[in-house]
Amino acid sequence: MLHVKEFNEKHPIAEAKNLKVAYGDKVIHENASFHINEAEIYGFLGGSGSGKTTLMKTLIYLKEPDRGTVTMLGKDIWSLKLKDREKIKLQTGFMFQFGALFSSMSVLDNIGVMLREYSNLSKKDVEDISMFWLLKVGLKKEAANLFPSELSGGMKKRAALARALVLSPKILFLDEPNSGLDPVSARAMDRLIVDLRDSLGLTVAMVTHDADSIFSILDRFLIVNDKKIVFEGNLEEVKDFKENPLQELFDSRKMKD
Numbered sequence: 001m002l003h004v005k006e007f008n009e010k011h012p013i014a015e016a017k018n019l020k021v022a023y024g025d026k027v028i029h030e031n032a033s034f035h036i037n038e039a040e041i042y043g044f045l046g047g048s049g050s051g052k053t054t055l056m057k058t059l060i061y062l063k064e065p066d067r068g069t070v071t072m073l074g075k076d077i078w079s080l081k082l083k084d085r086e087k088i089k090l091q092t093g094f095m096f097q098f099g100a101l102f103s104s105m106s107v108l109d110n111i112g113v114m115l116r117e118y119s120n121l122s123k124k125d126v127e128d129i130s131m132f133w134l135l136k137v138g139l140k141k142e143a144a145n146l147f148p149s150e151l152s153g154g155m156k157k158r159a160a161l162a163r164a165l166v167l168s169p170k171i172l173f174l175d176e177p178n179s180g181l182d183p184v185s186a187r188a189m190d191r192l193i194v195d196l197r198d199s200l201g202l203t204v205a206m207v208t209h210d211a212d213s214i215f216s217i218l219d220r221f222l223i224v225n226d227k228k229i230v231f232e233g234n235l236e237e238v239k240d241f242k243e244n245p246l247q248e249l250f251d252s253r254k255m256k257d
């Protein structure tokens with residue numbers, strides 16, 4: 001059992017400094033700095049279109065910043081050579097909001113995609129490892145041979161999560177893991193995320209609009225508004241943040257307590 005809490009607040013596993021990020025002339029972030037600590041569950045919060053996904057993409061090699069540095073696992077990732085870049089990429093898992101599974105493949109084959117691509121493991125080993133992750137995300141053994149069209153929304157998300165975990169990444173990025181799920185499945189997904197962190201020491205960075213997730217599972221988070229990161233900290237600290245653009249979202253949850 002890992003004593004995960006000992007790692008918290010101590011070692012940044014990912015750090016962005018002074019990022020400017022634009023699509024052509026359209027500047028999305030002017031000067032973004034933040035850090036994600038090892039083994040914490042970190043949130044990217046902000047209104048729709050505020051640039052949460054864009055920020056996350058700078059950490060997983062999908063969007064190069066116009067300025068600034070991104071350090072992941074101790075490496076300045078955007079200055080790495082291709083070979084070293086691959087090494088970092090393989091230690092990073094990600095699941096997109098609409099992270100579709102391959103419809104022509106069974107769940108087990110979907111989960112094993114990265115192993116088939118990046119390892120020399122035998123077919124049997126690939127199947128065994130894929131099965132481990134299938135069970136780890138809470139799917140039943142019988143789901144292995146189903147096709148994506150035969151799965152519920154919650155099961156699809158779990159299968160996509162298993163696919164993102166199959167290379168045992170150190171850090172996992174999730175873009176709105178609860179979107180489209182009913183409240184019961186959404187809470188089950190939250191519990192799974194916490195379990196992955198607690199049992200594996202995994203760092204999780206996630207975009208979310210879900211007030212229940214914010215209050216129940218995030219250790220720290222940032223809030224983006226109007227091209228700036230206006231807050232970075234935890235729930236205790238956000239209470240003192242008077243100009244919170246998401247105040248309504250925070251109040252809506254408080255009223256439920």
Ligand SMILES: Nc1ncnc2c1ncn2[C@@H]1O[C@H](COP(=O)(O)OP(=O)(O)OP(=O)(O)O)[C@@H](O)[C@H]1O
Binds near residue numbers: 050052053054055
């Ligand atoms: N590939 C792209 N090319 C041009 N503009 C883009 C591209 N991707 C995103 N944008 C724009 O950048 C801005 C930020 O988008 P982003 O997807 O990062 O926001 P978001 O905070 O994740 O929003 P949502 O909550 O709706 O998912 C939006 O105005 C969007 O239209």
Ligand SMILES: [Mg+2]
Binds near residue numbers: 052053054175207
């Ligand atoms: Mg988004």
